[in-house]
Structures are given as C-alpha cells and as structure tokens.
Amino acid sequence: MLGEFxxxxxxxQRPARRAALGVGDDCALLDVAPGQRLAISSDMLxxxxxxxSTVAPERLGHKALAVNLSDLAACGAEPLGxxxxxxxxxxxxxxxxxxxxxxxxxxxxxDIELVGGDTTAGPxxxxxxxxxxxxxxxxxxxxxxxxxxxxxxxxxxGDARLALEVFRGRCSLPGSEFERVRQAMxxxxxxxxxxxxxRGVATSAIDIxxxxxxxxxxxxxxxxxxxxxxxxxxxxxxxxxxxPEALQRECLLAGGDDYELLFTAxxxxxxxxxxxxxxxxxxxxxxxxxxxxxxRVVLDAAGRPLPARPRGFDHFRA
Amino acid sequence: MLGEFxxxxxxxQRPARRAALGVGDDCALLDVAPGQRLAISSDMLxxxxxxxSTVAPERLGHKALAVNLSDLAACGAEPLGxxxxxxxxxxxxxxxxxxxxxxxxxxxxxDIELVGGDTTAGPxxxxxxxxxxxxxxxxxxxxxxxxxxxxxxxxxxGDARLALEVFRGRCSLPGSEFERVRQAMxxxxxxxxxxxxxRGVATSAIDIxxxxxxxxxxxxxxxxxxxxxxxxxxxxxxxxxxxPEALQRECLLAGGDDYELLFTAxxxxxxxxxxxxxxxxxxxxxxxxxxxxxxRVVLDAAGRPLPARPRGFDHFRA
Numbered sequence: 226m227l228g229e230f231x232x233x234x235x236x237x238q239r240p241a242r243r244a245a246l247g248v249g250d251d252c253a254l255l256d257v258a259p260g261q262r263l264a265i266s267s268d269m270l271x272x273x274x275x276x277x278s279t280v281a282p283e284r285l286g287h288k289a290l291a292v293n294l295s296d297l298a299a300c301g302a303e304p305l306g307x308x309x310x311x312x313x314x315x316x317x318x319x320x321x322x323x324x325x326x327x328x329x330x331x332x333x334x335x336d337i338e339l340v341g342g343d344t345t346a347g348p349x350x351x352x353x354x355x356x357x358x359x360x361x362x363x364x365x366x367x368x369x370x371x372x373x374x375x376x377x378x379x380x381x382x383g384d385a386r387l388a389l390e391v392f393r394g395r396c397s398l399p400g401s402e403f404e405r406v407r408q409a410m411x412x413x414x415x416x417x418x419x420x421x422x423x424r425g426v427a428t429s430a431i432d433i434x435x436x437x438x439x440x441x442x443x444x445x446x447x448x449x450x451x452x453x454x455x456x457x458x459x460x461x462x463x464x465x466x467x468x469p470e471a472l473q474r475e476c477l478l479a480g481g482d483d484y485e486l487l488f489t490a491x492x493x494x495x496x497x498x499x500x501x502x503x504x505x506x507x508x509x510x511x512x513x514x515x516x517x518x519x520x521r522v523v524l525d526a527a528g529r530p531l532p533a534r535p536r537g538f539d540h541f542r543a
Numbered sequence: 544m545l546g547e548f549x550x551x552x553x554x555x556q557r558p559a560r561r562a563a564l565g566v567g568d569d570c571a572l573l574d575v576a577p578g579q580r581l582a583i584s585s586d587m588l589x590x591x592x593x594x595x596s597t598v599a600p601e602r603l604g605h606k607a608l609a610v611n612l613s614d615l616a617a618c619g620a621e622p623l624g625x626x627x628x629x630x631x632x633x634x635x636x637x638x639x640x641x642x643x644x645x646x647x648x649x650x651x652x653x654d655i656e657l658v659g660g661d662t663t664a665g666p667x668x669x670x671x672x673x674x675x676x677x678x679x680x681x682x683x684x685x686x687x688x689x690x691x692x693x694x695x696x697x698x699x700x701g702d703a704r705l706a707l708e709v710f711r712g713r714c715s716l717p718g719s720e721f722e723r724v725r726q727a728m729x730x731x732x733x734x735x736x737x738x739x740x741x742r743g744v745a746t747s748a749i750d751i752x753x754x755x756x757x758x759x760x761x762x763x764x765x766x767x768x769x770x771x772x773x774x775x776x777x778x779x780x781x782x783x784x785x786x787p788e789a790l791q792r793e794c795l796l797a798g799g800d801d802y803e804l805l806f807t808a809x810x811x812x813x814x815x816x817x818x819x820x821x822x823x824x825x826x827x828x829x830x831x832x833x834x835x836x837x838x839r840v841v842l843d844a845a846g847r848p849l850p851a852r853p854r855g856f857d858h859f860r861a
Contacts, residue, residue, distance in 0.1 A: 268661045310586065342585045345592055347668065
C-alpha cells in the first residue's frame with residue numbers, strides 16, 4: 226500500500242523551476258521581484274458541495290487549481306506557485322494519478338509549480354492556496370467601481386449551473402450538449418490573461434464564483450455603489466438560450482461556478498476593454514452600469530425591473 | 544442562521560495591519576521586503592486524525608495555526624500572515640467563536656494576521672497556509688547536516704503522545720498530570736524565536752511532527768547522512784519519566800505532535816546553540832551525532848543499539 230511520503234514523491238514532487246525551494250522541506254521558498262506585491266488566495270473544495278462524486282479525477286484536479294487561479298485573475302495578478310493540502314479517504318492510486326494529471330496540466334499551462342502542501346487521510350477535501358504577484362498600484366480590487374462606469378463580464382454565463390440542474394434531474398439535454406455544459410462546470414478556464422490585460426483599464430473586478438448577482442453585490446458593497454444590469458445583454462451559450470426563460474434567468478444571475486470575470490471600467494475605456502479581450506482571446510460583454518446609491522436592479526428585455534432577485538450562493542444557507 | 548459572509552465578517556475579518564490588503568477581496572496582498580525570500584507552508588487538520596472531538600475549540604484554533612508556524616520556525620523564517628480554509632458541518636457559533644479566539648490569540652502573540660481564506664460546509668477540516676520571510680542565505684533547510692555535527696532537540700519530547708495513549712485507554716494518569724500532557728498535545732508552542740536565533744548557527748532543522756525518528760529520517764535522507772541518538776539524553780518531563788520504559792521509548796522516538804525543533808550544528812557552535820536557546824527562552828538538548836553512511840542508530844543507557852525502531856507517523860499506514 227502506498228504510504229504518505231511515497232504518495233507525495235510519486236505524484237506531487239516535481240523539480241522546482243521558479244521556486245527557490247519547492248516540495249520537501251518545512252516550507253517552500255519563493256522569491257518575489259522588487260516592486261511587486263504578493264497576491265494570495267485560498268479555496269477549499271469538498272465533495273458534494275463543490276464537485277460531484279461523478280467527476281473524473283483529472284477534471285477535479287483542474288478545477289481545484291482553476292478556481293484559485295481565477296481569484297488571481299480577478300486581482301490582475303501573475304501566478305507564481307501554489308500549495309495543495311489533500312485529505313483522501315484512502316490512497317486510491319488511479320484517483321490520485323488522475324488528480325495530479327489534471328492539476329499539473331493546468332499548472333503547466335499557467336507556468337506555475339506546486340511548491341508544497343500536505344496530505345492526510347480524511348473525508349475527500351482539496352485545499353489549494355495560490356500565490357501571484359502584481360505591482361502595488363495595479364491590483365484590480367473590488368472597491369474601485371464608481372457611478373457611471375460600465376459593468377462587463379467575460380465569456381458566457383450560466384452553463385455550469387445548467388449542467389448542475391441536469392445532474393439534479395430538473396432538466397435534460399442531448400448527450401453532446403450535456404457534455405458541453407458539463408465541461409463548463411468541470412473544466413472552468415481561469416481568465417488570467419484577461420486579468421493581466423485589464424491592469425490599468427478596469428476599475429474593479431471579481432470572479433463569478435457565487436453567482437453574478439451575489440458577486441456583483443460584493444463589488445457594490447465594497448465600492449459603495451449600486452448597479453443596473455440588462456438581462457438581455459448577458460452572454461450565454463446557444464444551449465442555455467434554448468432553455469425556458471425562468472431557468473435561463475436563474476442560471477445567468479445566480480448560477481455560480483462560472484469563473485468568468487465581472488469588472489467595471491469608465492465608458493471612456495470601452496475600446497481598451499475590447500482590446501484587452503482580444504489580447505486575452507476571450508469575449509468581453511458590456512451588460513450594465515454602476516449607479517449611485519446601493520440598489521441592484523435587473524432590467525428585462527422591455528426595460529422593466531425584474532421583481533424577484535435570485536440570491537448568490539451561501540454555503541451555510543444553500 | 545448565520546450565513547457564510549456574516550460568519551467571515553463576525554469571526555474572521557480584522558483590520559489589516561501588516562498586509563497591504565487583507566480578508567475580503569479575491570486575493571490578499573502582501574509586501575515582502577527586498578532581500579527576503581517568502582517562506583510558505585500549508586497544513587490540513589482533520590477530526591479524528593489530527594485532533595479528537597473532545598478538544599476545546601480554542602485549543603483547536605491554537606493548534607491549527609501552531610503546527611503551521613512550527614514549519615516556519617523550522618525554516619528560520621519570520622512569520623508574516625496566514626490564510627484559513629475551513630469546512631464546517633454546520634455554522635455552530637460557540638464552536639466558531641472559540642476557534643477564532645484560539646487562532647487570533649496565537650496570531651497576535653506571533654504578530655501576524657489572517658489575510659484571507661475560505662469557509663464551506665463539509666466534514667470538519669481546517670487548512671491553514673502560513674507565509675514568512677527569511678533572507679535567502681539564512682533559511683534552515685533539511686539538507687545541511689554533515690557527519691560530525693551534533694544533533695539537538697528543543698523542549699521536551701513525548702508528552703503529546705502520552706496524552707494520546709491516555710485517551711486511547713492504554714495508560715492512565717492523575718488528573719493534574721493528565722491536564723499537563725494534554726496541554727502538550729493540544730497547545731503546542733511553535734519555536735519561532737528559537738528558529739530565528741538559530742539562523743547562521745544550525746546547519747539543518749525540522750520540526751518534529753511525525754515523531755523524532757521519522758523526522759530525523761527526513762533530515763538524513765535530504766542531507767545524505769546517518770545519525771546516532773542517545774536515548775538517555777532525550778529530554779522528557781517527570782511525568783513521562785515515571786512511565787514504563789517501553790512506553791517512554793515509544794513516546795520519545797515515535798510520538799509525533801511534539802512540534803519541537805530537531806536541528807544539527809557543528810561541535811564548534813555548542814555555545815552559540817545554548818545562547819540561542821537562552822535568547823528564545825527554551826531548553827536545547829544535545830542528544831546525538833550525525834554520521835557518515837545512512838544508518839539510524841539509537842543507543843540505550845549502556846551504549847547498546849536498540850533492536851526495534853518504532854516508525855514515524857504515516858497518515859496512510861497508521
């Protein structure tokens with residue numbers, strides 16, 4: 226049977242490239258360039274909450290790192306490295322090998338390395354902490370939105386939630402469509418290049434993990450502003466577009482797990498935002514306006530405010 | 544009922560002092576001084592593995608941070624901040640309040656702050672990642688032990704394991720003695736001041752979390768050396784000293800959860816090591832020698848090698 230230290234050595238220990246010291250001592254050692262601020266984010270994934278037991282281990286490895294990198298993207302930070310703490314019910318080698326494969330494939334794509342962590346027996350739980358760097362005056366914060374700024378989102382929203390509703394049996398999709406929305410749920414793409422391209426352009430940013438309205442609420446609260454969203458403007462896939470309107474609305478506004486960027490910028494920077502999207506190879510869509518006050522309004526196609534506001538995701542209320 | 548964001552705001556959000564940006568955005572932002580290397584360590588604590596359900600939440604909060612700070616100490620790093628990812632079966636306020644109290648009491652003693660993290664519903668699990676800084680040439684690594692160096696340990700060993708054996712019903716202790724060894728198990732003191740004082744003095748260091756022999760094995764492997772330990776020289780409490788010899792030996796050599804420092808230094812630096820101990824206010828005891836080769840030998844009081852070698856702790860083999 227595979228022991229703890231063999232497990233680490235076999236699946237998780239790789240030669241350090243960027244880190245001064247990687248896996249295998251009490252701490253990892255990382256040099257940060259002068260004039261840079263270290264950006265840190267930590268996310269924990271629990272089976273049944275953040276992923277279903279049906280997920281392929283490769284996809285789970287990808288997603289665990291992706292949701293953390295998404296936080297760096299939302300900060301405009303350049304990724305440097307990450308730690309992984311892993312609780313496993315047992316040392317199941319095919320599972321661990323798949324997990325490591327998905328994790329390192331994304332790490333290599335982002336040009337970062339695993340610098341340390343922990344493994345233990347316990348109910349399946351993945352905790353990743355990522356580190357990045359950003360010049361002190363260029364970090365994208367939640368607090369910089371001002372009345373009159375445009376509200377933008379990257380990519381398309383709602384497909385991850387639609388996949389969840391299929392798993393829950395609330396709706397069904399043909400096999401090829403199900404696989405596409407399932408990829409949105411299981412293989413989210415952290416918008417790192419967009420976050421970097423939005424430095425000096427966006428005035429605030431957040432990644433959409435708890436649902437568009439919930440995450441917009443965080444920006445509003447920290448910026449001391451309100452916002453108006455145009456439901457029709459929200460970018461969605463043809464698959465979601467074909468669903469009943471109530472389901473579409475729920476997936477778009479309160480979906481969660483989108484891992485797209487929600488950001489604001491002055492109207493004078495519209496061309497710069499579009500250029501950032503082109504540079505990063507991801508669609509950016511203008512979908513609302515920052516208002517004075519603290520109201521969050523969603524307008525339907527006819528310009529009428531929606532009565533009900535689906536809430537963002539709260540782990541102790543869901 | 545307490546929601547996720549209220550839970551964070553009420554118990555875990557404090558004003559940032561050292562961090563450029565603390566809890567409440569996508570990332571925390573931390574400045575690292577020029578000429579410093581960032582030291583990072585991550586540990587996960589699972590109920591039934593790393594702590595018993597009988598532990599007071601204050602002590603659990605203390606221990607979760609202490610075991611991470613202990614890794615910084617073993618690296619000779621000065622702590623800067625930490626993240627906390629927390630999975631909770633439910634939002635149990637007295638538990639969370641106690642946990643936060645124990646956590647922040649130790650954080651304040653170490654002059655660091657919580658800079659971010661995550662909370663989620665799930666089987667009880669605490670994952671802490673700590674950050675510290677150390678000048679590039681002064682980090683205490685596991686790889687610097689050389690034949691002829693002395694082997695030292697800080698504090699006393701084995702009491703935490705003795706407490707575990709009482710909980711397991713293998714032995715019993717009078718109430719006041721039980722409380723003392725239980726404190727060793729539940730309130731370990733990270734040896735941060737000693738780690739700093741040993742910069743430039745110790746040639747290698749590790750914190751004893753998996754048991755003395757297991758952790759000595761990590762140093763031996765990474766330094767490419769062997770070692771001889773003198774069982775009689777290992778520092779122990781009067782309570783442990785009064786136990787049967789086989790139990791004493793097991794607690795000292797394979798106890799785990801000691802969170803003392805095991806380190807090496809040349810014989811020419813003995814006075815400097817003792818001075819580091821005095822500065823840090825912790826006893827340091829010379830208990831062995833680094834050898835050429837790769838053998839790990841424990842000598843009894845008569846200088847005879849012990850036949851059996853209890854193993855260190857392995858989470859997938861225990």
